[in-house]
Amino acid sequence: MSFRFTNSVAKNVLGLAPKVATQSLAVVPEKAKMNVLAKLLSLTLSEQIKFGELDFLQSKWVAISVMDIGLHFEISFNDELLLRPLTQADVTFTANVPELLLVAAGKEDPDTLFFQRKLKIEGDTELGLEVKNLLLGIELESLPKPARLTIEKLALTLQTLQGYSSEQPQASA
Template sequence: MANHPVLNSRNHQVSVISQQLASKVLKFAPKVSQKSLALVPDKLKLDLLGKMLNLLLKEQIEDAELDFLQGKWVEIQVADIGLTFQLSFDNQLILSCQQQADVTFTANVPELLLVAAAKEDPDTLFFQRKLLIEGDTELGLEVKNLLLSIELDSLPKAAKLAIEKLAITLQTLQQYA
């Protein structure tokens, strides 16, 4: 029964449709996100990002693990959605859109999401050229090591669950695309 021509043809059609749909979602989602983000004022984006990052890095802040960022600026470029900001540290994370960066990290949302969900290693992405690090190499390594130390468990349960579900959805789409 498994070699039945009608069933094989139908399975192939479903596979082709799934592949096309996955490719379209992966291509279309960043464009929609970019247009939506463009409507949000920079101050609001920075305030929201600052609150999220301070919450995410609460443990590292309390343990003085971010002190190496004092007086330094790290630029984050999320290329596929056109989001760029700089961050520094002075008892809490400080975000800006107008600072000269000492080091720049560039990646797309899928890669950042997989790193956040601990489903991908930043080193692997770096060697695959999906994570670009330019500028102060030593500072870049410290930031990368900080990324590796972040525990998803420090986030509120809803945020943790959302990141995990998005990462699983992304991996599923990537398998079909």
């Protein structure tokens, strides 16, 4: 009896979380979302900015589409990170929150997700590979402690829920 409850609860949480996030994000004005994202990304990429590792993004736009929560934006770099709503990007990365979270936590390889069609990269392939390599070079340990701990805890929770939701009930003897 407890197995079905755990399996059912895990599936419900995994299905409900994106819906709640989508509804929550829908009430936040676009400008506020862009400002918060810009600050978070600037903080996350501060080392890469400091060492000029984002210079390849000058005059280039990378779109990020997080489909399951309806979050879409473009990012570029010109002495600072620039964010805007979707318009016309040079390359587009499309995925859902679970996949992005597991990549950020170092629990999943983006190439594996790409071949499983859980991560899509469309447009300028060379630019897409540069962005992917930049992101793979970000050490989780280099992130500010609150961001690192949040990513680690969310990834662990996600993996636990995915494990429970995919288990099959055992036949009783």
